[in-house]
Amino acid sequence: MSFAITESITWVGKKDWEIRKFHGEEYSTHRGSTYNSYLVRDQKIALIDTVWAPFADEFIRRLANEIDLAKIDFVITNHAEPDHSGALPALMKMIPETPIYCTANAVKSLRGHYHQDWNFQVAKTGDRLSLGGKELVFIEAPMLHWPDSMFCYLTEEQILFSNDAFGHHLASEHMFNDQVDRCELYQECIKYYANILTPFSRQVTKKIKEFVGLNLPVKMICPSHGIIWREDPLQIVNQYAAWADDYQENQITIIYDTMWNSTRIMAETLAAGIRSSDLAVTVKLYNAARSDANDILTEVFRSKAILVGSPTINRGILSSVAAILEEIKGLGFKGKKAAAFGSYGWSGEGIKIISSRLHEAGFALVNEGIRTLWNPDHKSLDGCYEFGSSVADQCPFATKQNGA
Numbered sequence: 001m002s003f004a005i006t007e008s009i010t011w012v013g014k015k016d017w018e019i020r021k022f023h024g025e026e027y028s029t030h031r032g033s034t035y036n037s038y039l040v041r042d043q044k045i046a047l048i049d050t051v052w053a054p055f056a057d058e059f060i061r062r063l064a065n066e067i068d069l070a071k072i073d074f075v076i077t078n079h080a081e082p083d084h085s086g087a088l089p090a091l092m093k094m095i096p097e098t099p100i101y102c103t104a105n106a107v108k109s110l111r112g113h114y115h116q117d118w119n120f121q122v123a124k125t126g127d128r129l130s131l132g133g134k135e136l137v138f139i140e141a142p143m144l145h146w147p148d149s150m151f152c153y154l155t156e157e158q159i160l161f162s163n164d165a166f167g168h169h170l171a172s173e174h175m176f177n178d179q180v181d182r183c184e185l186y187q188e189c190i191k192y193y194a195n196i197l198t199p200f201s202r203q204v205t206k207k208i209k210e211f212v213g214l215n216l217p218v219k220m221i222c223p224s225h226g227i228i229w230r231e232d233p234l235q236i237v238n239q240y241a242a243w244a245d246d247y248q249e250n251q252i253t254i255i256y257d258t259m260w261n262s263t264r265i266m267a268e269t270l271a272a273g274i275r276s277s278d279l280a281v282t283v284k285l286y287n288a289a290r291s292d293a294n295d296i297l298t299e300v301f302r303s304k305a306i307l308v309g310s311p312t313i314n315r316g317i318l319s320s321v322a323a324i325l326e327e328i329k330g331l332g333f334k335g336k337k338a339a340a341f342g343s344y345g346w347s348g349e350g351i352k353i354i355s356s357r358l359h360e361a362g363f364a365l366v367n368e369g370i371r372t373l374w375n376p377d378h379k380s381l382d383g384c385y386e387f388g389s390s391v392a393d394q395c396p397f398a399t400k401q402n403g404a
């Protein structure tokens with residue numbers, strides 16, 4: 001299926017309704033994804049990005065139905081990651097001399113992936129490629145999200161092709177943002193930002209300022225995953241600016257794993273303590289062994305503080321908690337508070353280990369954490385309740401209005 005975006009732009013990508021794990025097993029895609037490729041027809045013809053290799057044959061077949069492949073004058077590779085470049089080897093067998101416009105870093109990456117010496121043309125910010133009546137203007141976007149990433153902007157049509165930036169993993173029967181459920185769309189956008197772009201937030205802020213400073217009118221933003229931003233397209237740019245600014249909602253997230261329910265009971269009592277405060281705070285609980293890691297990381301992104309709990313086992317912590325702490329550290333969250341909790345029977349190092357990892361991950365520890373010996377009794381649970389309330393008190397939450 002292809003789809004006319006405008007008179008001169010045709011979407012020739014692939015909707016992948018089945019995919020549930022992306023980046024190997026690293027990213028959950030509960031709602032599928034798309035690999036967006038765009039054919040731009042003017043006096044010259046450009047193809048912007050391709051699709052993932054498993055869909056290469058289908059892509060080439062559909063593209064050939066749309067246009068004589070020999071008439072493609074330029075291939076634009078905004079980003080070399082295989083979900084967008086995977087069909088290049090098959091395509092370039094058909095049109096081996098066609099120039100590929102991409103950044104210098106993308107040349108390195110494409111050569112590394114495919115070991116082909118294609119007709120690379122290095123694009124830099126401000127370079128323009130004439131299609132006849134319209135031009136493609138290139139804008140390098142390093143670390144949004146790879147060093148090779150690039151946007152391109154189509155003059156006259158006023159369309160930004162942003163590749164991964166402003167994208168999201170969402171397969172939909174629809175093509176445009178005004179046609180889909182806004183909550184689903186934003187849920188996927190924030191998950192995408194939290195899990196992929198958080199480490200690069202400083203670069204996101206800089207790039208958005210630079211892009212806004214160009215004063216380019218934008219009628220649409222066409223990302224490489226998900227739907228196209230047609231209605232108020234700059235809404236997602238403004239949202240990215242907010243997310244990049246050490247974003248927080250009025251939320252505390254409790255992440256734990258448990259062996260015989262002692263740590264789970266502590267988690268639930270901590271949550272009750274947080275809710276007992278007169279502060280407007282949402283509390284969410286996730287068992288790390290039973291929950292999707294990307295969903296948890298999205299909730300960490302939303303939070304002002306997190307509480308992380310594990311029983312002590314073999315002088316360490318449970319592997320599910322160790323794993324999520326490693327992922328939290330990798331994302332480099334900033335400006336968030338944290339504390340550790342957990343039960344123990346013998347040595348009881350768990351909360352020290354968790355506290356240390358939270359500190360390494362850049363979280364401000366609100367205290368030394370709380371632990372309980374064996375199964376928590378009433379006194380221990382009273383301590384957890386007060387602990388939860390005190391953590392909420394140490395975060396900048398507003399007071400509840402009208403007792404809500």
Ligand code: FEO
Nearest residue numbers: 079081083164224
């Ligand atoms: Fe969608 Fe970074 O690839």
